[in-house]
Amino acid sequence: MTRAKTIPLPRPTALSRPHWDGCREGVLRVQRCDACGSYEFIPQAVCTKCQADELGWVESSGRGSVYSHTTVHRPPRPEFDAPYVVAIVELEEGWHMLTNLVDCAPEDVAIGLPVEVDFRAVSDEISLPCFRPRRNA
């Protein structure tokens, strides 16, 4: 899918900057709780599971599979180039991420499809973490 300049871009905060820096560097970073070991996405100040304030950043393998998906034909704003695929990807580490599936026709999307992260640069600062079908699945 193409993204016009007018699509609103994320503005990294102190909390989310490690994630966005990682995306720009080609690494998918996610928070993990040092106390209970659960993953947090999107970034949080405290663990939503055990409430410990011991969240650290770890690198994800960036590999996973499609947990659920939809193909949006009527987009929320005209700048989006419909139809496009929105998916929830279950990463190998067990955490979930809402994302776009790219390089994949809507009719080829299926639950369980093996996918890998694919960073798409949309500005000097921001690369968006999309997913594409895994080549060596």
Add this chain to the structure above:
Amino acid sequence: MSDVYVLGIDMIKFGRFPEKTVPQLGATAALMALDDAGLKIQQMEAVCCGNLGQAGGMVGQRVLQEIGQTGVPVVNCANACATGATAFREAWMSIKAGVYDLVLAVGVEQMGRGLLGGAGGGSGIPKEGLLGSGTMPAVFAEAGMEHSRKYGTSFEQFAKVSVKNHHHSTMNSKAMYQIETPLETVMNAEMIAYPNTKLMCSVNVDGAAAAVLASESKARELGLGRAVKVKASVLTSDPWQERDLVMPDVNSCTRLAAKAAYEMAGLGADDVDLVELHDCFATAEILHYENLGLCGDGEAGKLIDEGQTALGGRVPVNVSGGLLSKGHPLGATGIANIYEVSTHLRGEAGERQVENARIGMTHVIGLGSACAIHLLEKVN
């Protein structure tokens, strides 16, 4: 604590009324509910008003400016799609607490056209908007596909929900639409977010509904006649779930609310004769069959295939036409579905009457999330 009864309840026909103001629509429903109870605004000791679009606009007070500024306390509620049910529940709570004996609850909304939800920019990592996933049809499409993942639920089964509810609304003159939509029409309608086609999305309409609630002593004093007893009133927010932060979870808070409501009423799902549930999208109705305990996990597809939730089936669901065809004016929906169930318990639903209805359930869920469930019982 006193039991609480609904003495009067009504709704306006849902539609598009651009020439009317929100308070005018609310006032119309309020007067209808008062007439239904045979009471006057001067007898109401408090007013609870639900509206989302003008949540900062003191809608409840402006309703009273239309029908009588009696100086009573007014509370305005906003709780996403659970707004109307929350206003009803605030009234219920104030009577339960012994503060008032007669309270008016009003729910009203004027809606625009088009999709709900938009793409905001934002700090941090917005869950929605960035990905073009921020439309309600997409959110509920993903939730439906999760059900497909677990149980193999098909596009056709989701579409059958819409066929059923549109059929029901042909018998409801207060519904926005009275149009039959055969399966192929539903499945071939414009695709909005797979698997939800346009006919599988709720209708954005203007609407208003209102109810007069009374304490047991006041209800007995005025006569129980056509009264309906509130057996349970429950409101929940999301309990923590692994996926909370990725996809709005429409299931957990409904399951939590259903369990609490059955416990409060001393009833089980088998006791329920009809249900008005939150079919904001056809996919959602399938999920809520299981969330409300109408069938076991994984059996919802079978339930719709066998017609068990159609009028005449084991547990008719959304006999009003539901949000899919009656329409979904956000702040009014919660009280409008209490009106539908009450009408059946009173035996006044005409052509779409559910035979021998004694216990009815209403359910709404506002994303964010707020889930409200009411269990209602026939009195006479």
